Amino acid sequence: MQPLEVRVTDIRREAIDIRSYGLTPVDDHRIPAFDPGAHIKLHLPNGMARSYSLINPPENGDGYRIAVKRDAAGRGGSSYLHDHVKVGDIFKADTPANNFHLREEAEHSILVAGGIGITPIYAMAHRLTDLGRNWRLYYTARSLAHAALLESISTLPGKVQTFFPEDGTPALDLRAIFDNAPAGAHFYCCGPAGMLDHFIASATVSSDFVHIERFSGQTGTINDRGCRVKLARDGRTISVSPGQSILDALLDTGIKVEFSCREGLCGACETKVLKGIPDHRDFILDDEQRETNRVMMVCCSGATSDSLTLDL
Ligand code: FES
Known part of the structure; x- marks a missing residue:
């Protein structure tokens, strides 16, 4: 199908560094249908094309709504939307696509969202509510102030449990979520x-019941290359296998490192880098911190150089 031309109708602040954008077709036609979990690719005026999850209910045929986090580690689409796009701007959007389908027939659904990952989950919670299904949401973000759409989703009848490491709440325990879920639930x-x-x-059920959505641009593993990590104070050098986090390699070696969320959200595992180039995957460091490479979150970030020297 031909891309649609859409106009920005409104921009809302949803949380620290997160804004949502209302989009309607310029020709006043109804928008192509979509299901919860769907995303649209926007063709931005600066030549970038980026995909964002749709958060509005599918039955709202008048327009789309997306929520976008300014991502210091991203490839520029979110910064462009935050810094340059204003109400009335027009750009092209592909028709919605969906790789994150909701199993609407399931009696129980367990929804887990980290940071801006709430966007497709939010649409799913609304659909499950409309269908009268049982659902439970586990939502983690750096802090309450960083949690978009929480107020709205908390008004729905499903159970919402939040985890905000910077506010001192316990970290999300993914294994416990699987262990405590009702039989037959989809995750x-x-x-x-x-x-x-x-x-x-952490999944303890068949992969047929486990569904994930990766943000565009994400790679499949925490530390896909593997690397060597020299410990400047300890004196040892450890090997981190492809797919293993530096944090796990450190803990396996008996090195004491503070951690909490294991997801690049809380900052507990921040570690000084003395040499080498980290591959930053966290949601905490700003542009300058990423460029200077003086610190890294060892729970989720890897290395683009063959080795790193850490102040441990
Ligand atoms: S443990 Fe939370 S950012 Fe690493």
């Missing part, structure tokens, strides 16, 4: 790459 997760890897590793 959905959207969030940072490290969280998705941990979610899959």
Whole structure:
């Protein structure tokens, strides 16, 4: 299908660094139908094309709504939307696509969201509510102030449990979520790459019941290359295998490192980098911190250099 031309109708602040954008077709036609979990690709005026989950109910045929986090580690689409797009701007959007389908027939659904990963989950919670299904949401973000759409989703009849490490709440325990879920439940997760890897590793049910959505641009593992990590104070050098987090390699070696969320959300595992280039995957560091490479979150970030020297 031909891309649609859409106009920005309104922009709302949803949380720290997160804004939502209302989009309607310029020709006043109804929008193509979509299901919860769907996303649209926007063709931005600066030449970038980026995909964003749709958060509005599918039955609202007048327009789309997306929520976008300014991602310091992203490839520029979110910064462009935050810094340059204003109400009235027009750009092209592909018709919605969906790789994150909701199993509407399931009696129980377990929804897990990390940070801006709440966006497709939010649409799913609305649909499940409309269908009268049982659902439970586990939602983690750096802090309450970073949690978009929480107020709205908390008014729905499903159970919502939040985890905000910066506010001192306990960290999300993904294994416990699987262990405590009702039989036959389907599990959905959207969030940072490290969280998705941990979610899959924690699953105690058939993969037919486990569904994830990766943000565009995310790679499949926390630390896909593997690397060597020299410990400047300890004196040892450890090997981190492909797919293993630096945090796990450190803990396996008996090195004491503070951690909490394991997902690049809380900052507890921040570690000084003395040499080497980290592959930052967290949701905490700003542009300058990523460029100077003086610190990294060892729970979720890897290395682009063959080795790193850490102040441990
Ligand atoms: S443990 Fe939370 S950012 Fe690493």
